[in-house]
Amino acid sequence: MRPVIGGGLLALLLLPTVSRADTLTATVIETGAEILSADVPEGAGWCVLWHHSVQGFEVEDCYENRAGRMVLVRSHLPDFAAGLDHIPGRGRQVSDGQGGYWIEDLDEAVPGDAYVLRPGAGPVDHRIRIGDRVVSLSDAAAHERVRIALIEEGG
Numbered sequence: 838m839r840p841v842i843g844g845g846l847l848a849l850l851l852l853p854t855v856s857r858a859d860t861l862t863a864t865v866i867e868t869g870a871e872i873l874s875a876d877v878p879e880g881a882g883w884c885v886l887w888h889h890s891v892q893g894f895e896v897e898d899c900y901e902n903r904a905g906r907m908v909l910v911r912s913h914l915p916d917f918a919a920g921l922d923h924i925p926g927r928g929r930q931v932s933d934g935q936g937g938y939w940i941e942d943l944d945e946a947v948p949g950d951a952y953v954l955r956p957g958a959g960p961v962d963h964r965i966r967i968g969d970r971v972v973s974l975s976d977a978a979a980h981e982r983v984r985i986a987l988i989e990e991g992g
Contacts, residue, residue: 859902859990863965863974866953866982873965873972877902877987882910883967885985887975888960894937900947900987907947907987912940951986 861883863873877883882901889896897913911928915937928943956963958979965972965985974983 859905860988861902861965861967862984862986862988863972864984864986865978866984870978872974872977872983875967875970877967879904881967883965885954885963885965886971887957887963902987903946905950905987905989907950909943909945909947910941911943914938914940947987950988951984954983954985955980956983 859877859879861873861875861877862871864871875883879902882899884897884899886895886897888894894915895913896915898909899911899913901908901910913933915933915935927945928940931939931941933939954963954974956974956977956979958975961975963974965974
């Protein structure tokens with residue numbers, strides 16, 4: 838005799854799967870103070886923004902949650918200023934139409950899904966943008982070591 842699946846169980850089996858909502862955090866290493874905690878569902882992204890210390894234009898590195906991993910997907914560089922360049926074989930450089938360029942298809946997993954940044958003060962203004970929300974790391978912890986991490990749900 839074959840088991841019969843009841844209507845309630847069948848309905849549960851047919852429900853769409855829910856994306857895991859991992860958490861992006863920014864924490865001051867020395868004090869443990871939390872600057873940012875935000876849900877970042879699988880497939881969603883965020884960008885780290887700052888102003889170039891010499892030229893003053895905004896630079897942007899964009900990440901995505903891919904199956905719980907922090908992955909650098911693209912960078913925007915408005916100019917070939919000091920310290921900024923495209924490395925052949927690392928992504929694909931395309932014009933931004935305004936004299937700068939995007940490096941697309943980087944697809945580089947960040948080791949350990951975290952890194953340490955020392956936000957610059959004043960006009961450098963390191964920030965994290967998630968959707969419409971922008972949080973200034975520089976305002977909260979200029980010159981301090983800040984750990985930016987994607988934390989697994991329940992981790």
